[in-house]
Amino acid sequence: MNSLRLSDLALHDRAVVEQVLDTCPSDPISARLRDLGFVNGEPLRLTAKGPFGGNPLLIAIGTTRFALRRNEAERVIVRREAA
Amino acid sequence: MTDTALRIALVGNPNAGKTALFNRLTGARQKVANYAGVTVDRKEGRLSTPGGRTIRVLDLPGTYSFESASADEAITLAVLSGRYRGEAVPEAIVFVMDATNLRLHLRLLLEVRRLGLPIIVALNMVDQAKRLGISIDVPQLSQRLGMPVVETVAVRRDGTQALLAQLELGIPPVSPHRDSGDLHADVRAIMADVVRLPTDTKTLDDHIDRWTLHPVFGLLILALVMFLTFQAVYAIGKPMTDAIADSMEWLGQTLTASMGDGPLKGLLQEGIFGGLGSLLGFLPQILTLFFFILVLEESGYLPRAAFLLDRSMLAVGLSGRSFIPLLSSFACAIPSIIGTRSIPDRRDRLVTILVAPLMTCSARLPVYALLISAFIPHRLLFGVFNLQGAVLFALYAGGILAALAVAYVGKLLRRRNQETALLMELPPYRLPKWRDIGIGLWERIWIFLKRLTGVMLALTIVMWFIASFPSAPANAANPAIEYSIAGILGQWMQPLFAPLGFNWQITLALIPAFAARESAVATLATVYSVAEGQDALLGSMLAGNFSVATALSLMVWFAFAPQCMSTLAIIKRETGNWRIVVLSFAYMFVLAYIAAFATYRLAMVWL
Numbered sequence: 001m002n003s004l005r006l007s008d009l010a011l012h013d014r015a016v017v018e019q020v021l022d023t024c025p026s027d028p029i030s031a032r033l034r035d036l037g038f039v040n041g042e043p044l045r046l047t048a049k050g051p052f053g054g055n056p057l058l059i060a061i062g063t064t065r066f067a068l069r070r071n072e073a074e075r076v077i078v079r080r081e082a083a
Numbered sequence: 084m085t086d087t088a089l090r091i092a093l094v095g096n097p098n099a100g101k102t103a104l105f106n107r108l109t110g111a112r113q114k115v116a117n118y119a120g121v122t123v124d125r126k127e128g129r130l131s132t133p134g135g136r137t138i139r140v141l142d143l144p145g146t147y148s149f150e151s152a153s154a155d156e157a158i159t160l161a162v163l164s165g166r167y168r169g170e171a172v173p174e175a176i177v178f179v180m181d182a183t184n185l186r187l188h189l190r191l192l193l194e195v196r197r198l199g200l201p202i203i204v205a206l207n208m209v210d211q212a213k214r215l216g217i218s219i220d221v222p223q224l225s226q227r228l229g230m231p232v233v234e235t236v237a238v239r240r241d242g243t244q245a246l247l248a249q250l251e252l253g254i255p256p257v258s259p260h261r262d263s264g265d266l267h268a269d270v271r272a273i274m275a276d277v278v279r280l281p282t283d284t285k286t287l288d289d290h291i292d293r294w295t296l297h298p299v300f301g302l303l304i305l306a307l308v309m310f311l312t313f314q315a316v317y318a319i320g321k322p323m324t325d326a327i328a329d330s331m332e333w334l335g336q337t338l339t340a341s342m343g344d345g346p347l348k349g350l351l352q353e354g355i356f357g358g359l360g361s362l363l364g365f366l367p368q369i370l371t372l373f374f375f376i377l378v379l380e381e382s383g384y385l386p387r388a389a390f391l392l393d394r395s396m397l398a399v400g401l402s403g404r405s406f407i408p409l410l411s412s413f414a415c416a417i418p419s420i421i422g423t424r425s426i427p428d429r430r431d432r433l434v435t436i437l438v439a440p441l442m443t444c445s446a447r448l449p450v451y452a453l454l455i456s457a458f459i460p461h462r463l464l465f466g467v468f469n470l471q472g473a474v475l476f477a478l479y480a481g482g483i484l485a486a487l488a489v490a491y492v493g494k495l496l497r498r499r500n501q502e503t504a505l506l507m508e509l510p511p512y513r514l515p516k517w518r519d520i521g522i523g524l525w526e527r528i529w530i531f532l533k534r535l536t537g538v539m540l541a542l543t544i545v546m547w548f549i550a551s552f553p554s555a556p557a558n559a560a561n562p563a564i565e566y567s568i569a570g571i572l573g574q575w576m577q578p579l580f581a582p583l584g585f586n587w588q589i590t591l592a593l594i595p596a597f598a599a600r601e602s603a604v605a606t607l608a609t610v611y612s613v614a615e616g617q618d619a620l621l622g623s624m625l626a627g628n629f630s631v632a633t634a635l636s637l638m639v640w641f642a643f644a645p646q647c648m649s650t651l652a653i654i655k656r657e658t659g660n661w662r663i664v665v666l667s668f669a670y671m672f673v674l675a676y677i678a679a680f681a682t683y684r685l686a687m688v689w690l
Binding site for chain 1: 148183190395
């Protein structure tokens with residue numbers, strides 16, 4: 001399939017969340033991401049990248065915008081939507 | 084005493100408008116702003132419904148979920164689970180939900196519903212939702228959730244009528260609804276049935292963000308915003324400051340004209356009118372600074388600045404989340420240190436608390452401004468910059484650089500380099516509410532006047548007293564003041580500060596400055612006027628009594644020294660650890676001592 005990490009999306013790409021991976025058992029950051037709505041089927045958009053090394057990323061999910069650092073965004077597996 | 088009033092708690096996601104609703108319901112004036120995590124403590128108030136029912140309302144910090152919580156979220160969890168000392172579990176909950184952000188907020192609501200307490204949903208900001216084209220079937224939502232749902236607009240005067248009417252009726256227990264265990268799936272099902280979202284999710288905010296978060300223009304805009312803020316403090320505030328100081332000086336001289344020369348005249352003319360009067364003069368400058376900070380807070384721009392700076396702050400061992408507390412430190416370190424509760428990572432929070440007092444707070448401004456106008460010539464530097472302005476800028480920049488350096492040392496000392504999260508919500512932009520800004524400024528005026536007529540007046544009188552008594556022996560060889568308590572105390576402490584170029588009068592002024600930095604100004608005015616019994620202007624009096632090198636050294640000392648008792652007390656309260664207080668005091672003392680020493684020596688060589 002066309003799965004990739006959220007951190008690998010290009011600017012203004014639209015995608016749908018597949019899952020959030022735990023990097024360690026009961027990963028608190030992953031748990032928080034799921035609580036914030038990063039769950040299977042949620043559409044999102046990469047709306048901005050930070051000025052230094054494209055970090056952090058600004059993700060619009062639903063009507064909310066979250067700033068995520070790269071290492072946080074790497075946990076989120078998404079499916080790119082046809083533009 | 085038993086209290087029979089119904090106890091309700093306002094619960095919801097951060098930035099849903101709980102505190103705005105709380106203020107509207109109870110007539111309180113708690114701080115509101117447009118970013119997540121403004122409220123970091125529980126606040127209590129009372130309201131009376133139109134029918135005369137009294138209700139105790141608890142405003143709680145916003146929370147995203149009941150798991151993995153930062154210090155402010157933990158307070159909400161503790162209250163709701165009955166683990167908060169001295170606070171019984173509320174009898175009912177008003178769940179405040181941002182109608183423009185339903186998906187995120189509904190999930191928390193379903194989590195809160197599991198507690199089994201009666202709930203009313205206050206669907207807040209419905210006006211904004213309508214403007215964005217979001218339509219919500221309220222009766223259907225109420226039915227699906229099994230609880231009453233009322234529409235509110237907390238920022239409008241009549242925006243809470245429906246909620247008050249519902250509170251009058253009472254809050255029914257939640258009708259038995261069980262969630263499926265997958266809250267997100269339940270939220271999606273509810274959303275599908277009751278909410279219609281506009282097809283185009285791109286809003287005006289996205290277009291603004293294109294510029295404000297742009298890698299190049301975004302940073303330029305940020306630099307411009309900061310530059311304008313500090314320019315305005317000088318351009319708008321300074322003329323008013325001078326006018327007030329001059330008129331206070333005149334008032335003092337007129338009122339005391341008929342008095343005979345003596346220590347009491349000195350107290351009134353120099354200490355009260357000259358010293359405290361010139362402090363009063365700094366109010367316009369302080370208010371200008373606050374005005375800009377309040378506008379930035381209300382607009383929703385601050386989290387954007389945090390976004391832009393996250394990477395650079397991470398490099399020195401801070402986090403983008405530290406930006407908002409550190410910025411508010413330019414006003415005062417105390418609310419800033421309390422505000423660090425919204426930083427989830429404990430180490431990030433601790434480092435932010437340690438460096439926050441290095442930001443130039445508004446209490447240092449009078450000291451700087453007085454010394455600069457007395458000692459730094461009014462001329463141009465390289466033909467463009469005002470030398471006085473440049474020195475002031477250097478003092479502000481010195482504080483920031485020192486904070487970054489200290490944070491960096493903290494990072495190097497950190498043994499394990501654990502990963503920390505940012506996960507920060509960026510709110511929608513909002514036009515500042517002039518009412519909120521007006522209230523914010525008004526409160527600032529009150530706090531300032533209370534300080535001036537309270538602690539600073541008292542310190543000035545105490546200083547005058549110890550500078551005047553006991554009087555000199557009959558055959559005294561030295562000036563009378565050197566036999567007073569102040570003289571003895573100052574001379575006893577002076578050897579410690581002599582390497583920095585401080586004479587005993589300055590050394591003495593450091594004591595009241597520990598209670599309130601600004602009072603150093605009034606103390607110097609009092610001590611010199613007692614000694615000389617003359618009515619010179621405070622600035623020229625200082626200029627006649629010590630060198631430029633000493634003045635520079637003193638300003639550097641004020642930039643770094645651990646001077647404010649209340650700040651240390653707040654550090655103790657927030658960290659619960661005396662070791663942090665000692666660490667904070669010690670590192671700032673050493674830093675200030677070395678920096679002031681170096682400044683003094685270099686200035687002696689060069690000037």
